[in-house]
Amino acid sequence: MNKIDVKYDKGILLIYKGKKIYFDLIGMPSNKPDIIIFSHLHSDHFNSKIINKLKGTLIVMSKTSKRILEKIYGINNPSIIGVEDLSEHEFIGLHFKFTPSGHCAGSIQTSISDDIDIIYTGDINIEPRLILKPPPVLKSNILIIEATYGHPSYIFPSRTEIYRNILEEAKKKLEETGYLIIGGRTLGTSQELTALFSYSKIRRDIFVHKKIYVFNKIHEENYEPLGFYTPLNKDISKNGIVIKPLNIVFKHTDLNRLICTGWAVKWKNGYPLSSHSDFNHLIKYVNENGAEEIYAVYGFSKIFAKYLKREYNIDAYYL
Secondary structure: OOOEEEEEOOOEEEEEOOEEEEEOOOOOOOOOOOEEEOOOOOOOOOOHHHHHHOOOOOEEEEHHHHHHHHHHHOOOOOOEEEEOOOEEEEEOOEEEEEEEOOOOOOOEEEEEEOOOEEEEOOOOOOOOOOOOOOOOOOOOOEEEEEOOOOOOOOOOOOHHHHHHHHHHHHHHHHHHHOEEEEEEOOOOHHHHHHHHHHOOOOOOOEEEOHHHHHHHHHHHHHOOOOOOOEEOOOOOOOOEEEEEEHHHHHOOOOOOEEEEOHHHHHOOOOEOOOOOOOHHHHHHHHHHHOOOEEEEEOOOHHHHHHHHHHHHOOEEEEO
């Protein structure tokens, strides 16, 4: 078996068969990449400046992510290859397969099959919800898995319960004042919120921030429709439901705001609607994956790796 090395170097670096494979590079690496793979285009997983600086390097992402890169960031790098979901490719002498991760539009898991099977999940969400089909749990010998909510205290209610609670609170606020401001991550949670309100029994106009509107349209080009909504061209927040990016709504002092993020499981206000898997679903992925060696990255990676080692006697490490 060929020696494998996994470490963090401005991104996740996998050295296998002498090849330097980088995942989700956000800075200039200390090694020259043979290939760079982006699991999705959230700002903590990619850097548009790095993509421009590394022209000539083989860069791979999903076709949807490539579309986002062109539409949102104006980047059209000829070195970038956009791959289809469930497609298989030969790159740098290795066999790659790309599978949806259920996190957001364009998010993918990467499998490398050779002497052994290696998987990088990227950010994942394996729970059924209104948007995006739950992704398959892939099997491998070596697993590199996100641990954003890899702490035992981050266990979310069921999706059904979260949906019900959001809609009940929204209905109450709308009856009191006629409007609601709700915040979610621009790519991922905001598409879920758009669909939730569009297909609910709440009959109010839905307005989405202009950035969310673009992501919604890209989502609908590649996945399911999100219902009926209108771009927010001016502040019409005193009428209907307004969905804005999370960072903007955080700054609102308006009592008619709702905040949706997984971190809210620890807050008195807010709802833990997240595009990430919670702790229990991360454990489910690990158990069904069956890897003998695991690397946790992001979030509570250290706590998650130690938990896996202690409770399941798995060779688990953190990056």
